[in-house]
Amino acid sequence: MKEEKIFGWSFSLAKSLIMSVLQNDKKPLTFVFKKFALENSRATHSVRNYYYKLIESLQADKKLLSCFNLSNDEVKKLFNSHHFSSVTEKELLLKILPLKNQKSVRSACLQLAKNDTNLMVRYQNKYRNLIRNKKAEVIKVMEELTKKGIKTRNPYGNNIVVMQREHKLTEGQLKSVFMGLVRLIKEHATEEAEQNIKTEMQFANNTLQATLIDLRRKQLLIDELKKENDSLKKSFLVAKENLAKSQAQNLSNMLEIQNLVSSKKMQDLKNFIEGLVRLEEKRN
Numbered sequence: 001m002k003e004e005k006i007f008g009w010s011f012s013l014a015k016s017l018i019m020s021v022l023q024n025d026k027k028p029l030t031f032v033f034k035k036f037a038l039e040n041s042r043a044t045h046s047v048r049n050y051y052y053k054l055i056e057s058l059q060a061d062k063k064l065l066s067c068f069n070l071s072n073d074e075v076k077k078l079f080n081s082h083h084f085s086s087v088t089e090k091e092l093l094l095k096i097l098p099l100k101n102q103k104s105v106r107s108a109c110l111q112l113a114k115n116d117t118n119l120m121v122r123y124q125n126k127y128r129n130l131i132r133n134k135k136a137e138v139i140k141v142m143e144e145l146t147k148k149g150i151k152t153r154n155p156y157g158n159n160i161v162v163m164q165r166e167h168k169l170t171e172g173q174l175k176s177v178f179m180g181l182v183r184l185i186k187e188h189a190t191e192e193a194e195q196n197i198k199t200e201m202q203f204a205n206n207t208l209q210a211t212l213i214d215l216r217r218k219q220l221l222i223d224e225l226k227k228e229n230d231s232l233k234k235s236f237l238v239a240k241e242n243l244a245k246s247q248a249q250n251l252s253n254m255l256e257i258q259n260l261v262s263s264k265k266m267q268d269l270k271n272f273i274e275g276l277v278r279l280e281e282k283r284n
Helices: 011-023 029-040 044-060 062-066 072-082 086-099 105-112 117-133 135-147 160-166 171-283
Strands: none
Touching: 011 029, 011 044, 011 072, 029 044, 029 117, 029 171, 044 062, 044 072, 044 117, 044 171, 086 105, 086 117, 086 135, 105 117, 105 171, 117 135, 117 171
């Protein structure tokens, strides 16, 4: 029977991703995404985008959620840790857009997260998702900030908001929009590259630590085997020495016995000769 697919992934692979996140809840999501991507031959950003899309679908579709057989605690952990409501999405934009007027997205999110790198990554990923998929909401928040006199830097280029009102753009405005999009793409690509490098370094560091621990364990085993080997060598030398002494003693005993036997034979021969002499004397 063909396995059902969820947004292009097999159900087993989708559940494997959810379980990986739950089992590594103390580690940054970027680390989990990177590890899962390597294990399943997928791109890290593809895993990240799929995960957030799946989480939103699970919250909206209770029937789909039930298919994963998650406990209440696991469901609560997933939704409370990774879901943004429409209210919190707006609050996120209201806070990041003014900060981004003078900072990069990464720096703005880090400040908002109060230097909590794990939370910063969540804010950064959600902000990018909003910019990419909810343009109308983003522009609406920008207009709201502008009415309050708060300066913001338009993430879509200087004239995107104007386009919503006039519906027509001049050649110069189109060029400005295009250049704005180019700047946005470059900025996002740079930030994502920095984050990927950091994630890869962390993953490499963890792998190196695990390797060093394994090497240390093997070295201890080798040292223990050397000690046992040295002990066996000493026992062998003692046994060899004792054997040599035993052989020497046995040889000495044999020589002594031979000497005793030889002496008895000589005495018997002497007694025999003397007996012959006495016998001959009697005859004469």
